[in-house]
Amino acid sequence: MSGKVHLERDGAVAVLVIDNPPVNAGSAAVRRALLARIAEVEADPALTAGVLIGAGKSFIAGSDLREFDLPLADPQLPQVIAALEGSAKPWVAALHGAALGGGYELALGPRPHRRAGHGAGPAGMRAGDHSRGGRHAEAAASGGQIAGHCADLRRNPGRRRRGA
Template sequence: MKQTATSAVVDGVALITLDNPPVNALSASLRQGLQAELEQAFSDKAVRAIILLCAGRTFIAGADITEFGQPWQPPSLPDLCAMLDDAPKPVVAAIHGTALGGGFELALACHYRVAAQSARVGLPEVHLGLLPGAGGTQRVPRIVGAETALEIITS
């Protein structure tokens, strides 16, 4: 598997960069790489905070459709979201481009989110009759309120 997650520690901040061109899809290798980098940052006493960012033109644009029909490999997206939600150090998602589906759910699980003004977020799977599978429909209303959450989820 190719390396899709790397990190560097700068002034006590772990910068975890995800890089899975062209759209940083949530492939098995990306999920596994993110899990490993998070575990490393959590255990590193020199790390006081974590920033999750993505290389290329977009944050995470959702599932890796090239893996549909293949045997599933851990970790699951809900497990990664729980890991972020329960992180012992603050985690910030730095969003640019799009954060869709699982990418948006991953950002929602972080303690804080910072987005470029041009960034777009959403849960497009609802338009296919699918429920977001990693807690996005619960996290969005908690963060932005019910009215804005309904607009985000259905648009």
């Protein structure tokens, strides 16, 4: 099921492209694929950071309506967010289009928290990140490679096209 989330490499940065047409709906298959890809990035010493981005015109635009009448399947979203927060590598979410429901929750999961907007959009830390010390505070304070990578994804939207 990892076909719902594609791993691209841009130097030492992993780019996980969430691709569940037509609106990148959050589903059990997407959550399973995200966990598998996050574990793959964690296991690869050549990758030092990760970016989450949606294919097409949006990040994750809510839950998959086909799953509403079904019991909530594992893994659940808190498990995916915990994998990002517990990662030894910094993660960011590059938002574009809609980020609704679980998509919004997922976007807030990576630490250090950065927002990448149009061009030179705002970037900042979540409350409390400054007190965590270590790699999270250092990465959040520096901006570094990930913020630049997110801004580049915004300037070059062809990188997010389905099937590209």
